[in-house]
Amino acid sequence: MSAEQRKVAVLGGGSFGTVIANIMAEKGIQVAQWMRNKDRADEINQQHTNSRYLPDYPLSPALTATTDIESAVVGAELVFVAIPSQSFRSVVHQIKHIVTEQQCVISTTKGIEGETFSLMSQILKDELPQANVGVLSGPNLAKEVAQHQLTATVIASNHEPLRAAVQDALQQSYFRVYASSDTYGVELGGTLKNIYAIAAGLSAALGMGENTKSMLLTRSLAEMSRFAVSMGANPMTFLGLAGVGDLIVTCMSPLSRNYRVGFALGSGISLDEAVKSLGEVAEGVNTIRIIKEKADEMDIYMPLVAGLYEIVFNGAHVKEVAKALMTSEQSTDVEFVLPRTTV
Ligand SMILES: NC(=O)C1=CN([C@@H]2O[C@H](COP(=O)(O)OP(=O)(O)OC[C@H]3O[C@@H](n4cnc5c(N)ncnc54)[C@H](O)[C@@H]3O)[C@@H](O)[C@H]2O)C=CC1
Numbered sequence: 629m630s631a632e633q634r635k636v637a638v639l640g641g642g643s644f645g646t647v648i649a650n651i652m653a654e655k656g657i658q659v660a661q662w663m664r665n666k667d668r669a670d671e672i673n674q675q676h677t678n679s680r681y682l683p684d685y686p687l688s689p690a691l692t693a694t695t696d697i698e699s700a701v702v703g704a705e706l707v708f709v710a711i712p713s714q715s716f717r718s719v720v721h722q723i724k725h726i727v728t729e730q731q732c733v734i735s736t737t738k739g740i741e742g743e744t745f746s747l748m749s750q751i752l753k754d755e756l757p758q759a760n761v762g763v764l765s766g767p768n769l770a771k772e773v774a775q776h777q778l779t780a781t782v783i784a785s786n787h788e789p790l791r792a793a794v795q796d797a798l799q800q801s802y803f804r805v806y807a808s809s810d811t812y813g814v815e816l817g818g819t820l821k822n823i824y825a826i827a828a829g830l831s832a833a834l835g836m837g838e839n840t841k842s843m844l845l846t847r848s849l850a851e852m853s854r855f856a857v858s859m860g861a862n863p864m865t866f867l868g869l870a871g872v873g874d875l876i877v878t879c880m881s882p883l884s885r886n887y888r889v890g891f892a893l894g895s896g897i898s899l900d901e902a903v904k905s906l907g908e909v910a911e912g913v914n915t916i917r918i919i920k921e922k923a924d925e926m927d928i929y930m931p932l933v934a935g936l937y938e939i940v941f942n943g944a945h946v947k948e949v950a951k952a953l954m955t956s957e958q959s960t961d962v963e964f965v966l967p968r969t970t971v
């Protein structure tokens with residue numbers, strides 16, 4: 629099928645929904661981007677910009693926006709969902725009776741539903757059991773994708789035709805799409821790294837040095853992987869783009885909203901004010917609370933999450949938490965857990 633014959637939908641009018649929709653429109657694919665806000669849809673259709681979320685980046689004139697979710701989704705081969713985790717289920721629920729078993733639905737959302745401890749692919753399976761489900765995740769700061777900076781991402785699904793269709797739809801000279809069959813690991817990596825980006829922003833605001841940043845990043849990766857393995861994920865996925873790759877970009881770039889929330893907290897701004905002034909989603913704030921509860925329940929050792937929770941939600945002082953972490957019981961660096969062999 630030629631690009632012009634392909635029809636896809638993107639649900640969400642924010643930064644990531646817009647760049648994903650724009651990549652495909654640039655390739656000549658028919659893209660319908662659904663959003664709630666009519667003025668923003670009109671702006672995309674008439675001025676080819678989304679000034680609220682991506683000011684200064686021209687969009688493809690071929691990209692069309694709509695406020696009618698049904699017309700966007702009906703007949704779309706691929707449906708990407710770029711809606712913050714707190715609204716994800718309610719939006720997907722609206723298309724429950726429209727989606728057919730031929731369609732592929734792909735989450736780009738890096739968060740967890742607190743009440744059910746569900747990642748977004750699980751919500752897609754709950755709400756749309758008829759559809760093929762996938763997850764797109766990786767080191768993909770929306771503004772850098774909009775600038776056409778060379779970028780790589782991962783499409784994860786256990787449905788091979790979905791992986792191939794998404795690779796074909798999104799592959800661009802500046803955007804490379806790798807495939808994975810570890811949906812759970814890819815999705816968990818994208819979700820967990822937001823927590824550590826908040827910690828990295830906090831430490832940057834306090835002027836901590838490069839040794840500190842390196843320690844924080846590396847121990848974050850160890851902690852994420854420990855949690856993931858306890859939950860049954862493949863630790864190798866955490867050495868890839870959707871694991872350490874996304875951790876690096878989000879912990880190092882002031883373009884990351886989670887990093888910026890951490891930086892604001894470290895500068896003495898309250899959590900409410902930091903989130904409000906951001907005006908975009910920072911999934912990591914809720915994720916800290918949800919992962920802390922799960923780690924406590926399952927007795928998983930996550931000292932960085934526990935310390936960050938105290939700082940963000942209980943007003944603990946960063947320097948006191950850092951001191952407690954630095955002087956806690958001696959620990960090993962990397963432990964290899966070898967598979968048990970039968971004797
Ligand atoms: N921005 C980025 O660099 C990247 C973001 N992501 C993930 O993509 C997801 C979405 O993020 P962004 O687009 O960046 O967020 P954003 O904050 O830029 O935009 C969120 C969009 O969702 C819409 N929305 C919220 N609730 C809604 C509802 N009930 N019904 C309809 N629309 C609703 C908002 O109006 C807004 O258009 C997040 O989970 C994020 O972690 C993933 C990769 C990169």
Ligand SMILES: O=C(CO)COP(=O)(O)O
Nearest residue numbers: 766767768769884885886
């Ligand atoms: O996931 C992202 C980059 O891969 C975007 O991170 P933020 O949500 O912190 O901006």
